[in-house]
Amino acid sequence: MATHAATAEGHATGAGHDEHHKLSFIRTYIFSTDHKMIAKQFLLASLLFLLIGGILAGLVRWQLGFPGQPIPFIGSMFSDTTAPGGIILPEFYNSLVTMHATFMIFFAIMPLLVGVWGNFLIPLQIGAPDMAFPRLNTASFWISVPAGILMLASFFVEGGAAGAGWTSYAPLSANPEYSGVHMGQVLWLVSLIILGFSSLTGAVNYITTIINMRAPGMTWFRMPLPTWSLFVTSWLLLLAIPILTGGLIMLLFDQTIGTGFFNPATDGEPLLWQHIFWYFGHPEVYILILPAMGLVSEVISNRARKPIFGYHAMVLAIISIAFLGWVVWGHHMFQSGMNPLLGTSFMISTIIIAVPSAIKVFNWLGTLWKGDIHFDVPMLHALAFVAMFIIGGLSGIFMASAPVDIPIHDTYFIVAHIHYVLFGGSLFGIFAGITFWFPKMFGRMMSPKLGKIHFWVTIFAYNAVFFPMHNLGLRNHMRRIYDPNSYEYLQPLQGLNTFISIAAFILIAGQMIFAFSFFYSMFFGEKAEQNPWKSNTLEWTAAGHPPGHGNFPGGTPHVYRGPYEYSSPESNEDFLPQGVPPEPVRRGAVPREPGFLPTGD
C-alpha cells in the first residue's frame, strides 16, 4: 500500500507546508530546493544546450552540403585552428560532430526528459509535497552546471574539443597522438564523469520518492504513465551510469597517466571499451526514449479523450523494454569480429525488443481509435512522435539483423535511424510535453498559432533532412566523413547532401519560432485555467501555476482511480480526476475550481 510521509529533510526545508516564510531570491531561483523550480532550471539550461547542439549540427551540415566553402556571415569569427577564412578544417569537423552528439544526448535530451519531467511531474503526479531529498535535488542540478561549463570550455583549449565521436572509441580517444586532441578529450571525460553524479543523484531521488511518497490510494497501477516511465528510467540510470563512469575513468587514466586499458600499443584492448560503452549505451537509448513514451501516452489519452488502451500492457511493456535493454548491447558490435553464434543471440534479443515496442505503438493507435481527437499543438507533436518512432523502429529492425547490419554499418543509414528515434521520437515527445505542461509550469498558455507553425515547419523539414539519409546510407555514404567528394563514387550524391543541408537550415531556423513562442508566452501568453486540458492527473488539481512549495495546500490528496478515466460513464463530464471521491461523482458534480479536492489528511 502506498503511503505518504514527508521526510525529515522535507520538513526541515519547509517542504510539506503550505505556509512558508518568504525565501530569498537566491533560495527561490538559484539554489532552490523546490522540485518545480529545479525542473525549470533544467529546462532552461537544456534548451540552451539544445540550441548549441543545433548550431553545431548546422556547421556540420554546412561542410557536408557545401564542402570547402567558407561559412557565410559568421565564417570570419572562427580561429585559424578551427575554420581559417570560414573554411572548416577536418579536425574541427571531428570536434563539431563529436560535440553535437555529446551536447544533444547528455546535455539536452537527457536533462530535457529526465531532469525536467522527473522533477516537475513525479511529486505532483503522485501527490507528494516535494522530492524525498530536496537538497540532493538541488545538488543534482548544480553538479551538472560545471559539467556543462567544462564541456563548453573544451572548445577553447589547445587542440580543440574532443573529436573521437560521442562513442569515443579507443584507441583514438585513448592516445592524444592518434587524434591530435589531448586536453579537449580530457575535459570531455571529466565533464561526463561529473555529469554522471548528477544523473545518479537524480535517479536515487526519483526512485525513493516514487516508492515512499505516493499519496494514499496511488497504487502502482494508478500511477500516470509519465511517472511509470520515469521510475523505470531512473533504475536504468542508476544501473547504467556507474558502468559508463567506470569506463570513463579508465579512459581518463589512459589519456593522462599512461595506463593502457584500451590502447593496443600498450597491450590494451579497444574492444573492452566498446563492450563497456555499449553495455551503458543501449540502456541509454531507452533512457532517451522511455520518458518521451510516457509523456506521449499522457497527451494522446488526454487529447483523444479516451482511456489509454491497455494501461497494464503499457506498464509491462516499459518494464520489458528496460529489462531487454540490458542484453542487446552486442548489436552495436556485429562488425567487431565477435563469434557469429554470439552475434545471433544479440540479433534475436534485439528483435524481441520490437515486441514490447510494438505493443506500445498499437496501444497508442488503439487509444486513438474512435477517440474524440483534439488536434492541438501537444497532440500534433505526440502523433508525430508515434509516426516517426515507427519509422525509427522499423529501421532499427534492419540493424538488428546482423546480415543486414554488415553493409549498412557506419553509413548514413545509422545516422537516419538515430535521428528518427532521438529527434523524431524523443524531441517530438519533449515538444509534446512542454506544450502540454507549459500552463502548469508558467500559468500561461503557449500560442497555438505559433505552435502549429512551428510543428508543421519542423515535421516537414525534419523529414526532408533525415529521410534521404537512408538513401545515402544504402549507397554506402560513410557516416564519419569530412568531405564526401574525396571519393569518386560519392560525388553523385552531393546534390542530395546539399538538399539535406538546406532542409537542416530550415529545420534549425524553425526552432526559433518555438524559442520565441516559449519566452513570449511565458510573459504575455493567455492566462491558463486551472485545468486547461481537462486532465485527470493530480498535478492539474493542485492549485497554482505552478503550485506553491508543498504542492497541495489542503494536504495530501486521496486517489480513488486510475489516471485515464476519460469519457467515463460514471461522470457526466468527459473526464474523471483521480482525486475526486466516488460519492460526488455519482451526483455528477465534478468541480473545476482550485482547491476543490477533498484530502486524506
Next chain:
Amino acid sequence: MLGTSEIRGLLASSLVAVLLVGCGGGDSAENAPAATETAAAPAENPVDAATAGNIHGTIKFTGTAPKAVAIDMADEPTCQTATGGTAVIEDVVVGADGGLANVFVYVKSGIDPALKFPVGPGKEIDQQGCQYHPHVIGLQAGEQLTVKNGDPVLHNINATPTTNRGFNRSQPQAGMTFETQFASDEIMIPVRCDVHGWMSAYIGVTSHPYHSVTAADGTFSLDRLPPGTYTLEAWHEKYGTATQEVTVATGQTAEVTFEFDGKVAAEVPMGPVLLVDMHNGTLRRTTTLVQQ
C-alpha cells in the same frame, strides 16, 4: 540576507567559473614560449663580421647508391598527374658527383652560450605534388615556419617532436597556409602526412643560426662564425649521424668533408614517428624509420 552556506556556495561556484574561463584561449598559448624568446632576441648579429670565419663543406656518399624507389600515387590522381608519375622517395638523394643531398649539418657544440642571435627571417615548407618541399629544413628556435599547401587536395601535417610542442593540422585546400614555431632546439622533428603515407619531411631546430641542409651536389656552408673550435654534426635520415671537430680562424673559410658509406644506421636521432601498419591494423610508435 544571505546565509553562511549560501555565501560559501556562491563563492565556490564563482571560483569554478573563473577557473574555467581561465582555461580558455589555449590556442594562443601554443606559440607563447617562442614569442617570448623572439622578443628577447637582439636585432643585430653579435658576431663581428670583420673577425668572423666560415665553414664550407661537402657530404660525400662513398657506397653504392640505392636505386630510387618510385612512389605509387594511384590513390591520389591529382598528384599522380602533377608529378607525371616520376616522384621518388627522397630518403637517399645522391648527386652525379657523389654528393649526398638532404643532410642536415649544424654546429653541435662550441658556440659561446653568451651570444644571443637574432631570429632568422623564417622558412617555408610547401606541399607540392604530394611531397614536401624541401624534404629537410633547418630552423632557428623561435623562427617562423610557414606551412603551405600547394596541392588542390587535403593534406594533414603531423609534426611529432620530443621536446617541443607538436602539431597535427589539416589543410584541405590549395593555397592554405599557417605559421608556427618551435621554442627550443631539437634534432630532428619528423613530419608526416596522415593522408598520404609516403609524404615525409624532417625539421632540425637549433638555438643559433649555424645550420644548413646540403644541396643536390652535397655542399653546404655555415657563414659568419666567431673564430674558434666547433663540433660539427651531419645528420641523415637513413645513415644516421657523423661528427667532426673544425677550427675556424679569423677571416678564413674552413673546408670540411663528411663521408657516408651507405651503411644504414641502427638508430637515427629523431622524434617519435607514428606508423600505421595497414596490413595488420596496428599502430606503432618508433624512433627508427629504417625498417620501413
